[in-house]
Amino acid sequence: MLVAAPKPEDAPRTRAQPLSEIGCDSVGMPCISLAARVPVPRAARAFYHCAAACYHEAPMGRTAGIILIGNELLSGKVVDANAAYLCRELRALGVDVRRIVVIPDEVDQIAAEVAQFSGRFDVVFTSGGVGPTHDDVTIEGVARAFGVPVVRDARMVEVIQRFSGGNLNAARLRMAEIPEGALPMMGDGLVFPAVVMKNVYVLPGVPELFRQKFEGLKEQFRDEPFHLVSVFLSVGEGTLAEHLNEVVRGYPELMLGSYPELANPEYKVKVTLESKDRTYMERALGDFLARLPASVVVRIQQ
Structure with a gap:
């Protein structure tokens, strides 16, 4: 049986981690992983130090981290559209996005970031790497982050069978593989479930599909508004x-x-x-x- 997304009042709640446990950059601001740092003007540094102190003293309610996965993002072949969309949506829901990273399609890197983010933030979203091709390794990375094997889920097979008209080949069956213990979660308007492993929501990289998945699940993340x-x-x-x-x-x-x-x-x-x-x-x-x-x-x- 597929699992329905919980209502906001039923969703599991954990408190935010203090920023002192999250880390800051060289001028004391909350970390966002970037390939290059932008120099901070000297006149602005005092303000940034004060602003950082403000964040240290006041961790907000529910926090989130976003992991963008794909060699095509790092090479510049594709411009990401999912992070900006998700940040806007989560902010409107009262969720504080604390960090975004972009990483390649490499199982070890995916596993390391997912493990770190899952322990640091209340909810984690991954984007990309969930298709049927050779470079779609996000599921394997998430499984490794939690120390569990990848298994073929009968509920996912059933959904894929309906979509494919019973024509199940090896590539399609790969889409039915999830980390052991993960849940295929349905939401409003979704025709294909999202895979959820503990507090990690595994979403596709294609922007239209990413938005469709999130729209079906988003009400469970609603918190006190900003x-x-x-x-x-x-x-x-x-x-x-x-x-x-x-x-x-x-x-x-x-x-x-x-x-x-x-x-x-x-x-x-x-x-x-x-x-x-x-x-x-x-x-x-x-x-x-x-x-x-x-x-x-x-x-x-x-």
Whole structure:
């Protein structure tokens, strides 16, 4: 029997890990694995240190990690569309994405990242490597991460048999292989199950299929929402840096971001204030605005 996706209130809950157990980059910011680091301007480093302290003090509710798998991503043959989509969707659900990695189609690397992510985040999503061809090795990597064999699942065979009209060849039967102990999970509108191993959701790399799978499962991930306000300003970050530092020091549970716009005729910087506590966010907003001349505020968007 295929397993239905749990309702949000029934989904297993674990708390987030403190960022001190997750790791930071060279300027103290939460880690996102990248092939190359972008140099941080000296004037911004003090702010980034304060922002990092804010994250250390205030791990959010449910956390997520995303593992993108595919040689084609690392070689530039294919541009990933799944991470940006998933980050937006999870944020709207109240889930805090803490890390994204891109790795090749190699079983050992998949196993290492899945094992690390599974222990570090509440929920993990993999993208790619689940087809019937030689380079689709994600299932094997996930199985190795949990120290279990890959088995052919009778429930998956039944689904594949229906899809193929009974024409089961070796390639199609490979799609029925899952880590031992994993669950084929159905969700709203899904015609083919997603494979779920503990807190790891194995999703396809094709963007249309990836979105279809996630849409069918997403309600089980819903958490307390984030409350966000954006302030658009006509002055640059050099003018704002000390004000931002003061706000972060005064509101250590606030997520504060500063995003310059070099070619926007309307504003120079967008500042975002975000928290799961609306009242706390609004107090921080009032404090920030009180530090600025009213003339530099272009608009405020909630």
